[in-house]
Amino acid sequence: MYFLGVENGLARTRSVVLNLESASIEAEAVVNHDFIANLPPGHREQDPSQWIQAVDETVRRCLEQLGEGRKRLVGIGVAGHARAPVFLDRENRIIRPAKVGGDRSTIRQREELQRAFGGSPGLIELTGNSTRAGSVAAKLLWLKQSEPHHFQRLATVMMPHEFINYWLTGVKRTEFSEAAQTGLLEVRSREWCGPLTEYIDPSLVRMLPPVRSSRESHGPLRRELAQGWGLSEDIPVSAGGSMEMMMALGAGSVTPGSVTLSLAPQAGISVVCEEALVDPLGGIGAGCDLTDRWLATTKELRTGSALEEVRRHYGWDGPQLREAMMSAKDGAEGLLFLPGSLKAGYRGTLYGMDGRNFRPENIARAAFEALLLELGAGLRRMKELGVQPSLIRMIGGGAADAGIRQVVADVMGLPVLPVSGEVSTAMGAALQAAWTFFHMSGEDLTYAEITTYAVIPEEHPRSEPDANRCRAYAEQLGRQKALAETLRGEEWAEGGR
Numbered sequence: 001m002y003f004l005g006v007e008n009g010l011a012r013t014r015s016v017v018l019n020l021e022s023a024s025i026e027a028e029a030v031v032n033h034d035f036i037a038n039l040p041p042g043h044r045e046q047d048p049s050q051w052i053q054a055v056d057e058t059v060r061r062c063l064e065q066l067g068e069g070r071k072r073l074v075g076i077g078v079a080g081h082a083r084a085p086v087f088l089d090r091e092n093r094i095i096r097p098a099k100v101g102g103d104r105s106t107i108r109q110r111e112e113l114q115r116a117f118g119g120s121p122g123l124i125e126l127t128g129n130s131t132r133a134g135s136v137a138a139k140l141l142w143l144k145q146s147e148p149h150h151f152q153r154l155a156t157v158m159m160p161h162e163f164i165n166y167w168l169t170g171v172k173r174t175e176f177s178e179a180a181q182t183g184l185l186e187v188r189s190r191e192w193c194g195p196l197t198e199y200i201d202p203s204l205v206r207m208l209p210p211v212r213s214s215r216e217s218h219g220p221l222r223r224e225l226a227q228g229w230g231l232s233e234d235i236p237v238s239a240g241g242s243m244e245m246m247m248a249l250g251a252g253s254v255t256p257g258s259v260t261l262s263l264a265p266q267a268g269i270s271v272v273c274e275e276a277l278v279d280p281l282g283g284i285g286a287g288c289d290l291t292d293r294w295l296a297t298t299k300e301l302r303t304g305s306a307l308e309e310v311r312r313h314y315g316w317d318g319p320q321l322r323e324a325m326m327s328a329k330d331g332a333e334g335l336l337f338l339p340g341s342l343k344a345g346y347r348g349t350l351y352g353m354d355g356r357n358f359r360p361e362n363i364a365r366a367a368f369e370a371l372l373l374e375l376g377a378g379l380r381r382m383k384e385l386g387v388q389p390s391l392i393r394m395i396g397g398g399a400a401d402a403g404i405r406q407v408v409a410d411v412m413g414l415p416v417l418p419v420s421g422e423v424s425t426a427m428g429a430a431l432q433a434a435w436t437f438f439h440m441s442g443e444d445l446t447y448a449e450i451t452t453y454a455v456i457p458e459e460h461p462r463s464e465p466d467a468n469r470c471r472a473y474a475e476q477l478g479r480q481k482a483l484a485e486t487l488r489g490e491e492w493a494e495g496g497r
Contacts, residue, residue, distance in 0.1 A: 002026060002073040003437070004062065005430030006055055008080040008160050009033075009243065010046075010101055013054035015062050017073065018430035023454045025427075026069065029061035036097050042104040045097040048086045051160060052167050063229055070230060076168065076221065077238040077433035079246035079425040080161025082181035085136050087143065088156040095150050098160070099139050106138040109145065113137055116199055120282045126195060128187035128278045128286040132299070135183035141200050157207050161240040168237050169219035174209045176288035177241040177295070184208065187286045187294070188276045214239045214290045217436050238436035241290045243425045244270060244297055249290050250428030251395045251419050252455035254447040256293065259389040261375065261408065261416075264397025267304050269375050270297045271387050283381050290432055291447050296387065298378035302339035306348060306367035314360055318397075321364060326403050328365035330410075330469060331476060333357035337370035338484045351483055372411040373477045379412055391462075392416045402463065410469035417462040419455060431455075 001021065007014040010033065017027040031054040036045040055078075063070045084100040099105065113131050117123050120130035131137055136159070144151040158166060159178050166172055179185040179192075186193045190211060197204040217236045226233040241249075248270045253260040258272045270287075271277075277296035278286045289295040311321045335357045338349040350366065379389070392414050398404035399418040409416045431450055438445045 001075075001434075001437075002066070002069065003075045003077070003430040003433040004059065004073055005426040005428070005433065006058070006076070006078045006164065007243070007246075007424060007426035007429060008051055008055065008078065008164055009425070010081050010084075013051060013058055014424070014426050015055070015058035016424075016426045016430060017062050017066060018427065018434070018454070020434050020450075020454060027062040027065035029058040029065075031057050035100075040105070042107075044100055044103040046084070046100050048094055048098050048160070048163055051164060055164055055167075059229060063231075071232075073231060073235065075236055075238065075430075075433035075437040077429035077431075077436070078161045078164050078168070078240040079243050079429040080159060080164060080178070080240065082159065082178070082242045082244070083132070083134050083136055083139075083183075084160050085139055085182075086158045086160065086163040087150065087154055088158065089153045090155040092156070095153050096143075096147065099134070099142075101134060103134050103139075106135075106142040107133055109141040110135065110138040113141065113196075113199070117196070121280065123196075124278060124280060124282055127183065127185065127193050128276055129180075129183060130282040131183050136181075137183040137196060137200065140204065144201055151201075154207055156209070157204075158209060159242075161242070162209060165218045165237055165240050168221055168225060170222050171219040172209045173212050173218065175212055175214040175216070175218075175239040175241060175290075176292065177214055177245040177290055179211045180287040181242045181244075185211070187288065188278070190288060212239070213292055214241060214288065215292055215436075215439070217440060236433075236436055236440055238429075238432045239290075240429065241432070242287075244268065245287065245290050245295055246425040246428030246432070247395070248272070248295060248428070249431055249447070249451070250424055250426075250455070251393050252451035253393055254289075254291050254451055257387065257389050259379070259392045259414070261392050261394050261412075262396040263371070263394075263399075263404075263408075267301055267371055267375065268298050269378055269382075270295050271379075271382055271389060273387065277382065277385055277387065279381065279385060281381075284378060284385065290428075296382050296385075298375060301371070301374055303337065303348065303367070303371045303374045306337060306370055307364070310364050310367045314364075322398075322401065322404070324361040325364035325368040328359075328361040330407075330472065332362040332365040332369065335362045335366045336476075336480055336483065337363075337366040338480060338487065339370060339374060349487065368407070369411070369473075369476070370480070372408060373473065373480060376411045376413075376473070377477060377481075379414075389414060393419050395419050405463040406466075409463040409465040411473045413465050413470045413474075415462045415464050427455075 087095040273294045285297040287295040
């Protein structure tokens with residue numbers, strides 16, 4: 001049986017066809033996205049119609065690769081990037097381009113929401129999360145204040161994967177994982193937050209799609225699309241979800257305590273939890289996973305682009321960057337990279353430079369260690385809040401590299417197991433489609449059974465942490481935090497947000 005997974009990211013749409021029987025990818029296609037040009041500083045937008053065009057093109061190309069094998073395709077799943085609301089009018093027409101990740105034009109609205117609800121602590125108590133700079137809540141308030149003529153036309157607000165699912169099925173709804181990314185959901189009860197939606201506008205709650213279980217089918221494929229693609233009309237489209245949650249599913253993290261770590265293309269850590277993990281300090285994001293549990297995640301990283309900036313500065317390719325950062329000693333001979341802050345445009349600081357350590361390889365190592373230390377600080381915070389992880393499943397860039405895995409294990413203080421093969425949000429979407437198909441067919445397969453079969457650990461041995469290096473990195477994190485607090489004061493305490 002074949003299952004189609006669609007990954008709608010900022011830079012591209014990628015579709016894959018998973019052959020569940022062989023746990024292999026049978027077809028794949030990619031279409032890149034463009035951003036709206038010549039916008040004011042801080043604005044970052046895309047036309048949602050190009051996402052639909054990209055899905056249509058990549059699916060058609062995949063089906064061409066399958067040929068007659070397309071008759072074996074029995075399920076479709078969609079993953080979408082978060083915090084990029086699509087605004088539709090009463091005729092379901094797109095009102096304006098979507099403000100996507102990286103848009104900084106709504107900072108004033110974020111600050112207004114924080115003031116109205118007692119700052120980050122008040123919002124965390126209300127919803128389980130503080131308001132991010134690019135949150136959907138802030139973007140909706142921005143639309144009302146900055147473009148009231150557009151807000152007056154607003155009838156429906158959808159996230160990217162909901163918008164694509166609506167195009168696929170004609171059904172308007174959302175599921176827990178995507179709703180939790182908006183900043184408008186009370187994560188513990190998994191319902192839209194009345195006080196917050198009321199503050200933005202009394203009519204807003206009627207514009208948001210109903211929230212349903214992530215385990216429910218979104219609906220069958222529309223007849224027109226099924227006929228145009230040469231597929232059966234009864235193919236179910238799964239609930240879909242946000243990219244973070246699909247990545248965890250694609251890595252096989254579906255049981256409580258499962259940890260997924262990725263360094264590239266986007267660094268982050270997520271842990272599956274039985275209950276909503278709400279951090280009163282706001283350092284951890286409280287989300288929902290795709291098995292109707294909860295997912296704790298690291299928030300937007302202040303060191304996330306440091307390695308890429310170093311690579312670009314020296315004109316290195318990926319292997320050259322890896323060689324530079326792994327040729328340096330642990331601790332980069334005293335050179336520290338201090339994370340930046342939102343108010344400073346996420347500009348970081350190199351600290352401790354001297355004639356001995358100011359070399360390209362140490363700069364690369366300092367940026368690499370800063371990224372891992374920030375991730376490690378997030379994992380430690382999750383432990384303080386009650387998470388008890390025993391193993392990290394590492395995916396993406398560096399997962400197959402024993403040297404990089406060892407540093408990850410030493411910083412995190414946990415064994416690291418690399419996951420091989422096709423691990424991506426598209427794979428997660430295909431796996432969700434498979435689970436939905438079997439569930440609708442009356443087969444009582446669990447997510448753990450499906451992912452155990454389809455997600456294959458690397459044959460490399462797992463990397464065990466070294467106790468001495470763990471202590472050294474813990475001390476290094478303490479020095480980094482103390483220096484950052486001295487330089488930035490309360491900004492660090494608030495996570496630089």
